[in-house]
Amino acid sequence: MIPTDVAALSGGGDLQSQISDVRREIRHLQEAVLSHAVIDQAIGVVITVGGLRPDQGVDVLTAVSRRTGIGVGAVAEYLVDWVVTERLPDGLRTALDAALAETRAVLAENAPPVTCPVAAR
Template identity: 45%
Template sequence: MDKPLNGTPVRTGVHPAPGRESLLNKITELQTEIDQLQEAIVSHAVIDHAIGVVIGLGGLRSDQGFQVLRDVSQHTNIKLRQVSEQIVDWVHDGQLSAEIRAALEQALITARSSGPGTAVPTPPSPEPTETTDMRRTSEDGRRGGA
């Protein structure tokens, strides 16, 4: 027994309390699970960001964006998360490996022409509306911009 804590003696000997080893094992398991979940959250965020890049780049739907990433991953034999990280980094630094670039270009072509009803049509040019006229009024102080 060592120094008392709040008047209660504290055991600091080498002998573990009954069940302590079981608790330490459980703590280790839980810490491993927490680490895996944290990594999954980060991975999911990166993949979602890359899907957004692909959707914007190719004018695709979200399911097509994910399929493009998956195709690139499979054709390059690079994990989906790593492909996603490189695509997200590409937006910021302009650099993308030739292997991923080629696979991405091919996957985008495939997604754009993937059968009837799955291709995304090009949106028409917006017609002038009251809303656009209102914006012009607030921007330059004149109704209709004229």
């Protein structure tokens, strides 16, 4: 009879432990990919609302995180949800407005202002 159990094939728990480790690593990688996707989407929200370039969107997102003390991933989730719910916590909205104003001030000093019809909302 051919053993079909992984532990029986390996002669012990070492292979089973390795499989568990690989599965755990796969879960972590899946979570990281999802987290990066949400952050990328939030950057898209910021650059659309602010009429910014992608690199400036990253700066605004991290500035909002610093101003609020909320992690970048959580801020990203709030911003992505905001598109659907049209609701953003007051402190987050205040931090976003301040970070956008700061970025726009730098833009005004260095280049012609960028306008975006969505930002007028």
